[in-house]
Amino acid sequence: MAKSKKQPWRLQELSLKDVRDTEFEAAILPFGATEPHNLHLPYGTDTYEIVSICDRACAWAWKKGARVALLPQIPFGANQNTLGFPMTINLDQAVLDEIVAATCESLERHDVFKLVVANGHGGNQFQPGIRSLHGRSPVFVCLVNFYQMMADVGAKLFSESGDHADEMETSLMLALEPELVELKAADDGAVYPSRFEAVRRKWAWHPRQWDLATKNSGVGDPRKATAEKGAKYLKTSEERFGSFLVELAESELDADFPFDRRKAAPPGGEAGGGHA
Numbered sequence: 001m002a003k004s005k006k007q008p009w010r011l012q013e014l015s016l017k018d019v020r021d022t023e024f025e026a027a028i029l030p031f032g033a034t035e036p037h038n039l040h041l042p043y044g045t046d047t048y049e050i051v052s053i054c055d056r057a058c059a060w061a062w063k064k065g066a067r068v069a070l071l072p073q074i075p076f077g078a079n080q081n082t083l084g085f086p087m088t089i090n091l092d093q094a095v096l097d098e099i100v101a102a103t104c105e106s107l108e109r110h111d112v113f114k115l116v117v118a119n120g121h122g123g124n125q126f127q128p129g130i131r132s133l134h135g136r137s138p139v140f141v142c143l144v145n146f147y148q149m150m151a152d153v154g155a156k157l158f159s160e161s162g163d164h165a166d167e168m169e170t171s172l173m174l175a176l177e178p179e180l181v182e183l184k185a186a187d188d189g190a191v192y193p194s195r196f197e198a199v200r201r202k203w204a205w206h207p208r209q210w211d212l213a214t215k216n217s218g219v220g221d222p223r224k225a226t227a228e229k230g231a232k233y234l235k236t237s238e239e240r241f242g243s244f245l246v247e248l249a250e251s252e253l254d255a256d257f258p259f260d261r262r263k264a265a266p267p268g269g270e271a272g273g274g275h276a
């Protein structure tokens with residue numbers, strides 16, 4: 001997060017007086033991870049990324065009048081399968097889900113009924129936990145995995161595919177924390193495939209034991225990364241996520257929330273399909 005002056009959306013910087021003077025309409029809880037990212041990025045990469053993406057989106061939303069609160073980040077993620085690398089810290093998903101549930105209980109006490117779980121780590125799987133909260137908590141919870149939010153932009157900006165310490169993550173870190181990136185140290189991010197064709201075709205799945213599947217934890221070649229690509233990605237994420245926060249903050253918590261019941265549309269596409 002940029003080390004600038006106190007900002008009115010960053011809860012950890014605010015005083016009681018500040019908070020009493022603000023009617024927060026929604027809260028954002030960022031989740032990162034503490035794990036290696038190839039040989040060139042820091043262990044806190046996911047946390048740096050998600051906090052910065054949330055912070056920029058909040059700045060954007062505040063300019064449009066949305067009163068969203070950025071909660072302090074959780075720096076650990078579900079990392080059971082990366083413990084083969086030194087100093088990886090794992091919190092089981094059940095613990096992460098408990099953090100979300102406890103945050104909802106706290107927000108309810110403060111009359112904040114909208115929460116965005118902003119996820120920066122691919123190993124975190126919040127959907128089942130959020131689904132089980134539905135109907136039990138009066139707080140509306142929705143999930144944003146930033147890499148999904150930006151998948152189309154990523155596909156245009158980056159030529160190398162990957163999902164960990166790759167061209168995308170390296171570009172983001174070059175834009176955000178260049179002094180923590182040592183690109184010369186990176187390996188090519190090539191991975192060892194599963195020996196099962198079903199898994200390679202992606203209709204069967206098993207956890208990736210990261211120290212067996214990768215050379216040095218990287219998945220995807222980072223060497224074409226640039227700060228400029230990272231800055232472009234961040235710019236789009238700020239508008240995209242920021243607009244969503246504005247819509248969410250403004251949306252009335254009426255009987256039909258969060259659906260638009262004025263006109264039915266075919267399922268899928270804009271109306272949002274899937275069984276989830």
Ligand SMILES: [Zn+2]
Nearest residue numbers: 045046165169
């Ligand atoms: Zn990462």
